[in-house]
Amino acid sequence: MNSIQKNKLYYPQLDAIRGLSFLAVFFYHAYSPNSLNGFALFLFHKLDLSIDVFFTLSSFLITWLGLAEIKSKGNFSFKNYFIRRALRIWPLYYILLLFSFIILPLAASYLGIKITLPPATYYIFFIANFYNEGQVYFLQFLWTLSVEEQFYILWGLCLWGLKQHLILCLLLLMLISIVFNIYAINTYKAHYFNTLTYLFDFGIGALSATLLFNQFEKCKNLFTNKSFISILLFYISPWILFLISYLATSQNTGITNDYINLLVRYLFILFIALLIVEQMTNAKTLVKLNKAKFLIYTGKISYGLYCFHGIVLTFGGYVLQKNNVTLFTLTTALLFLVITYCLSSISYYFIEKPFLKLKDGHRRI
Numbered sequence: 001m002n003s004i005q006k007n008k009l010y011y012p013q014l015d016a017i018r019g020l021s022f023l024a025v026f027f028y029h030a031y032s033p034n035s036l037n038g039f040a041l042f043l044f045h046k047l048d049l050s051i052d053v054f055f056t057l058s059s060f061l062i063t064w065l066g067l068a069e070i071k072s073k074g075n076f077s078f079k080n081y082f083i084r085r086a087l088r089i090w091p092l093y094y095i096l097l098l099f100s101f102i103i104l105p106l107a108a109s110y111l112g113i114k115i116t117l118p119p120a121t122y123y124i125f126f127i128a129n130f131y132n133e134g135q136v137y138f139l140q141f142l143w144t145l146s147v148e149e150q151f152y153i154l155w156g157l158c159l160w161g162l163k164q165h166l167i168l169c170l171l172l173l174m175l176i177s178i179v180f181n182i183y184a185i186n187t188y189k190a191h192y193f194n195t196l197t198y199l200f201d202f203g204i205g206a207l208s209a210t211l212l213f214n215q216f217e218k219c220k221n222l223f224t225n226k227s228f229i230s231i232l233l234f235y236i237s238p239w240i241l242f243l244i245s246y247l248a249t250s251q252n253t254g255i256t257n258d259y260i261n262l263l264v265r266y267l268f269i270l271f272i273a274l275l276i277v278e279q280m281t282n283a284k285t286l287v288k289l290n291k292a293k294f295l296i297y298t299g300k301i302s303y304g305l306y307c308f309h310g311i312v313l314t315f316g317g318y319v320l321q322k323n324n325v326t327l328f329t330l331t332t333a334l335l336f337l338v339i340t341y342c343l344s345s346i347s348y349y350f351i352e353k354p355f356l357k358l359k360d361g362h363r364r365i
Helices: 012-030 038-073 078-111 120-124 137-161 163-187 195-214 216-220 228-249 255-281 293-300 302-322 329-360
Strands: none
Touching (some): 012 038, 012 293, 012 302, 012 329, 038 137, 038 228, 078 120, 078 329, 137 163, 137 302, 195 216, 195 255, 216 255, 228 255, 293 302
16 A cells, blocks of 8 residues: 555645754754854754755645646646635735834834834735845745745746646756856855745755656655665765765865855755655655654644744844843753744644635635
8 A cells, every 4th residue: 555645635744844944944043053163063054954945845745736636627726726825825924024014113113222124025025035135133034935935926837837848847947946056156146045046946846746646656666665774875865965065165165165065955955855755655764754743743833933933033032132141052042942832833723724724725626
């Protein structure tokens, strides 16, 4: 019996991957690695690859569900797809914008605190990733939502109008991303926040979903009935990759390191796509993420966690500083993490969940 079903809409192991990614992002933002050096410091800075995991996982899921809809109904409804995306992202997002651009300035003015806000239009229309000027700290984290929304629209149109040519579309998007990244490195162009930088992530995620959906048995054979050593090597391969990368970049400088880092990012994204496939096909996996309840719950509320963690870090740090409270960096990070979980749980059950029920009303499968 297959360990997954194509008509299934929820996969706890994918929530667990998302949960791990959030924790990596949180500690990357919340922890100051002053006591780290060498390979440990190098690994800490690789935590920012968790953003790539979010993008890869998101594109996998929307593609998997899109293909299931096409198979069941014979077509893809862009209207219903867009409504579902809006009901998932917009309610909490625009509440945060209301707080950021209306309530916060009034409170800051009353308290005599100076804050720097960007033009609201960049956030209202999900183009905040193209605004790179200084701004209040917690808003800076929301650029990823702009990138995702831009891709959602593009890929939704592809699923609707180009469903017979999806693999060709994906290869083209990935090629554009590779060329753009090489161009940006060679010209020293800032590109970290650019959507084109991450089309490779989205492309790999969507491509793995397409191949798994259409060639399930072949994909399943990649991991099933393999030896313990083979699967173990698969799971430790990122660590080997990072070690080789650390040794290589420590001996070079400049543009060479940029190319090495780009290659490492691409290989890591490929690993994440294979990890998703492995988790969805290998019932005897070494790491049973579908049983990791804490990570699954973290993944389930990860949208709120991501949205709120910047606010907690910003205002929590301000309160501690204002009251001359000094804590160990790790203690502070753990305290802020607990607060973020509390806020996000409240948000999930009282703000997000009612809209998730409305979202389910626009499913076609």
